[in-house]
Amino acid sequence: MSTTWHADPEALELYSAGHLDDVRASSLEAHLLACPHCRGAVAARVPRSQLDTMWNTIEDALDAPQPGIIELALLQLGVHEHVARLLAATSSLRLSWFLAEAFALGSAAFAAQHTAGTGAGGATLFLFLVLAALAPVAGVAAAFGPGVDPAYEIGIASPMRGDRLLFVRATAVLGASILIAGIAALALPDLDWTVTLWLLPALGLTLTTLAVATWLQPIAAACTVGLTWLVVAAASSVATTDPLAAFHVVGQLVSTLAIVTSVLVLAQRRSAYEGRIPS
Amino acid sequence: MSVPAVEIIDVHKRFGRTTALAGLSFDAPAGITGLLGPNGAGKTTLLRMAATVLAPDIGQIRLLGWDPSLSDERLAIRRRLGYMPQEPGFHRSFTAFEFVDYIAILKEMTDRRTRHDEVRRVLTLVGVDGVMDRKIKALSGGMRRRVALAQALLGDPDILVLDEPTAGLDPEQRLRFREIVSERAGDRTVLLSTHQTEDVAALCPRVVVMLDGSALFEGTPKELTDVAAGRVWLAPERSPSARLSWRNPEGAHRNIGDAPSGADLVAPTLEDGYLLLVGQRAFTEEEVA
Numbered sequence: 001m002s003t004t005w006h007a008d009p010e011a012l013e014l015y016s017a018g019h020l021d022d023v024r025a026s027s028l029e030a031h032l033l034a035c036p037h038c039r040g041a042v043a044a045r046v047p048r049s050q051l052d053t054m055w056n057t058i059e060d061a062l063d064a065p066q067p068g069i070i071e072l073a074l075l076q077l078g079v080h081e082h083v084a085r086l087l088a089a090t091s092s093l094r095l096s097w098f099l100a101e102a103f104a105l106g107s108a109a110f111a112a113q114h115t116a117g118t119g120a121g122g123a124t125l126f127l128f129l130v131l132a133a134l135a136p137v138a139g140v141a142a143a144f145g146p147g148v149d150p151a152y153e154i155g156i157a158s159p160m161r162g163d164r165l166l167f168v169r170a171t172a173v174l175g176a177s178i179l180i181a182g183i184a185a186l187a188l189p190d191l192d193w194t195v196t197l198w199l200l201p202a203l204g205l206t207l208t209t210l211a212v213a214t215w216l217q218p219i220a221a222a223c224t225v226g227l228t229w230l231v232v233a234a235a236s237s238v239a240t241t242d243p244l245a246a247f248h249v250v251g252q253l254v255s256t257l258a259i260v261t262s263v264l265v266l267a268q269r270r271s272a273y274e275g276r277i278p279s
Numbered sequence: 280m281s282v283p284a285v286e287i288i289d290v291h292k293r294f295g296r297t298t299a300l301a302g303l304s305f306d307a308p309a310g311i312t313g314l315l316g317p318n319g320a321g322k323t324t325l326l327r328m329a330a331t332v333l334a335p336d337i338g339q340i341r342l343l344g345w346d347p348s349l350s351d352e353r354l355a356i357r358r359r360l361g362y363m364p365q366e367p368g369f370h371r372s373f374t375a376f377e378f379v380d381y382i383a384i385l386k387e388m389t390d391r392r393t394r395h396d397e398v399r400r401v402l403t404l405v406g407v408d409g410v411m412d413r414k415i416k417a418l419s420g421g422m423r424r425r426v427a428l429a430q431a432l433l434g435d436p437d438i439l440v441l442d443e444p445t446a447g448l449d450p451e452q453r454l455r456f457r458e459i460v461s462e463r464a465g466d467r468t469v470l471l472s473t474h475q476t477e478d479v480a481a482l483c484p485r486v487v488v489m490l491d492g493s494a495l496f497e498g499t500p501k502e503l504t505d506v507a508a509g510r511v512w513l514a515p516e517r518s519p520s521a522r523l524s525w526r527n528p529e530g531a532h533r534n535i536g537d538a539p540s541g542a543d544l545v546a547p548t549l550e551d552g553y554l555l556l557v558g559q560r561a562f563t564e565e566e567v568a
Contacts, residue, residue, distance in 0.1 A: 056396060068372075081391055082384045089370050089381050150368030151382070154430060157330045157362040157440075158385035159354055165385075271350055 003034045012038065016045035069095055074172075083168060090169045091148055092139035098180060101135050105184035108132075116189035122243030128188065129247055130233055132181040132198035134226055136206045139173035141222030148219065162273035163266075166210070166218075174206055197247035204255035205229055207262035214265065214272035282344045283308045284438055284468035285329055290338035292324055292492075299324040300335070301492035311464050313483030313500075314472040315553055320489040322472040323365050323442055329470050330362040330440045342438060358387070361436035365443045365472075367427035371416035375407055375426045378415055382430040401429040404459055420447045428456070432463065439469045445478055457482050476550040486549075490557050500549050507547030507555045512538045523554050 007028055014020040015028050032039050043051075067075060067084065070093055074084040087093050108128035115124045144166045146152050156162060178199070185195040205225055213221035233246035245251065285307035292300040300321045314322045327333035328340055331347045343359060345352035369378055379398045388394040402408045405425040407418075415423060424447055431439060441460070445453045453475075460469060461482055473479060479486050480500050488496040488503065496503060513531040517524040521534035535551050538544060 056392065059399075080389075082389045082394075085377070085381055085384055088377075089373070150370055151378075152368065153327075153332060153364045154362060154367060154382060154427075155385050156332050157357060157360060158382065159357040159387050160385040161354075274350065274353070 003031065006035065007031055007038045007041075009041070012041050013045060016042050086165065086168060087172050089149070089151070090143050090172070092142040092173050093169070093176065097139070097142070098176065101139075101177065102180050102184065105131055105135065105181050106187065109184045109187035113187055113189050121189075125188070125194070126233075126237060126243045128184075129198045129201075129244065130230065132185070133201040133205055134229065135181060136174045136177035136202050137209050137222050137226050137229075139177050140170045140206055140209055141218045143169040143173050143218070145213075145218040147217070156274070163270040166213075166273055170206065170210060174203070178202065194244070197244065197252075200252050200255040200259075201229070201247065204258035204262070207266070208258050211262040211265040211269075214269040281308075282341075284343055285312075285470060286339075286341040287325070287328075288339040288341070290325075290328065290335040290340060292321075292328070292333070292336050298492050300338075302338070303489070303493050304338075305487055305494050305497055307468055307470055307485070307487075309464075309466045309468050310485060311460065311469040311471060311483045313479035313486045314470065314489060315474075315476065315479055315486060316472075316489035316495075317557055319491075320557075321492040322489055324492075325489070326440050326442045326470060326472055327364075329438070330360065330364075331356055332362075356438075359437040361431035361433065361439045363427050363431040363439075363441045363444055365446075367423070367430075369415045369423060369426070372414065374412050374414055375402060375418065375422075375429075376411040378426060379411075379430050379433065383433050386433055388434070397433060401432045402426075404432060405429045406455060421449060421452050424448060425452070425456075428459070432459075435463070435467075437467050439463065439467065439471075441469065441471045443472055443474070445473060445475055453478070476548075476553055480549045488553060488556050495556050503552040503556075504547055504549045505552065507535060507551035509544060510538055510555060511535050511547045511551045512542035512544045514543065518542070522558055 011020060011024060011028055015025055020028065032042065068088060071084045071088040074087055075081060079087070091097065105128065108124065108131050112121065112124040112128050115121045142148050144152075144162070149155065155165070181198065181202070185191075188195045209218070209222050209225045212225055215221075216224065233251075236245040236251070237243045239245075242248065283306035287303055287305050287307075290300050290303045292298075303321065303325065314325065316322050324333065328335060328347075329342065331342070331353050334348060340347055342356045345356050347353045347356055370381065373381065376398060379402060380394065383394045383398055388397060399408065399411075402411045405428050407422055407425050407429065410418060410422060415426065418426065424444065428441070428444055431441065439460075444460075445456055448456060457478065460471070463469070471478070471483065484499060486496070486498065486500055486503055487494050496506070512518070512534050513527075514534055515531060517532050518534040518536070518539065520537045520539055521532075522536035524532050524534045524536075527533050533545075534542075535555055
């Protein structure tokens with residue numbers, strides 16, 4: 001379809017600059033659909049930079065990859081898109097990791113549920129609490145560092161500080177682990193304060209791992225802290241005949257002390273995360 | 280006179296019992312400096328130091344006039360640095376676009392639109408814009424190296440550190456690589472390690488030959504070629520005085536070494552000069568780092 005008349009040049013000028021009122025713009029657009037000559041006249045009047053910006057916007061909308069499930073979930077939670085992309089590159093913030101963690105904690109909770117009131121009840125509850133406290137430690141170890149971050153060497157040559165990257169990832173891992181363990185805890189036999197006893201040890205162990213990782217690589221730090229924790233928790237339950245001794249008053253106090261000490265160490269030594277590849 | 284972008288001053292580095300760098304010193308001014316050397320010469324160790332990811336045991340490195348051992352100055356260097364390691368690691372579940380976008384975020388490009396434009400620019404530059412939405416794990420080795428080069432070019436850095444960038448590339452890709460790097464060089468500084476003497480001859484106005492952690496030669500490709508002037512000759516058999524010798528496609532032996540009198544001397548190549556310098560160790564040493 002074509003037309004025999006052409007739009008007023010002044011109207012085209014105003015339209016190209018975005019200053020034409022809505023009613024006249026709507027009328028002009030109807031004409032533009034049928035008139036190649038006037039479409040060309042509009043194109044000639046629009047500044048090149050404005051066309052480039054418009055094209056880039058369209059290209060960005062079409063070409064930018066659709067974020068994955070975790071990244072989408074983070075965006076829904078209000079996480080900034082560039083932080084969501086940083087987190088999406090974290091091994092321990094993948095769906096497979098969450099499923100494995102949920103399976104381990106769910107199984108422990110299920111066992112505690114089915115052994116409640118029996119001789120094994122205390123041991124299975126102990127198992128759940130120990131696992132819940134260790135889950136974020138494992139997640140943090142898999143969040144950053146040589147061996148777990150494939151682009152680590154490129155990353156440490158970049159200006160983003162290693163401590164910032166690690167703390168952002170560690171916070172996300174900790175949050176996700178607490179959420180998963182919290183949901184799994186709902187399956188425990190008695191929904192009293194017992195099911196929250198792992199929270200403070202989890203925080204203490206995670207921060208201790210981060211503090212130790214200023215000397216050791218994150219995986220070595222997590223193994224050291226995790227094994228120490230297992231030995232201490234098991235030994236205290238055997239020595240006191242209270243299966244949950246490590247989670248009661250003394251354990252909570254030690255956890256609090258570990259949190260405070262670790263925060264002080266991290267404040268002092270966080271530059272150690274700036275990154276040097278291991279020899 | 281301006282300060283060279285890269286200054287290496289009496290740098291030593293050991294890994295356990297192995298000496299990677301033994302008192303290495305040289306300057307790299309603007310332009311492309313090629314590092315040649317056999318495996319184990321210390322090229323990768325040096326480039327890691329130039330990329331601020333490894334510190335020397337002894338000695339000093341200055342990049343763009345700054346000291347990378349100081350936190351603030353290291354940050355300033357990293358803001359103007361592009362680095363492609365010898366074995367770049369990838370988040371294989373990312374697409375090429377997502378991976379380069381991720382590195383762009385690490386390079387402090389937080390505005391989404393500007394960052395995406397820059398990611399597209401570098402991916403187009405290295406010729407992988409057609410596959411940028413493919414997962415890295417689905418890309419060929421050559422494509423992955425181009426993605427690794429793309430991330431190093433983000434932000435048009437003043438210093439570009441490239442460790443074996445042409446390894447695994449086919450001839451056409453290597454030519455494309457030369458085109459990209461030579462276009463980018465200008466008044467920027469490119470440190471490039473390679474085993475390919477053709478790359479050095481084609482690209483680098485300046486070459487450093489490394490052996491056993493120190494610089495054996497510094498100069499232009501022509502000066503390196505001239506090392507072999509009068510020391511390359513053709514003969515029907517391997518000559519006893521030849522340090523290296525091989526049969527060429529015409530059936531004659533190309534001998535490199537101290538030419539006997541009356542030898543049929545031929546024009547040397549850069550490779551001849553290099554081989555004469557490093558000798559047979561070029562084929563026997565192990566890579567240290």
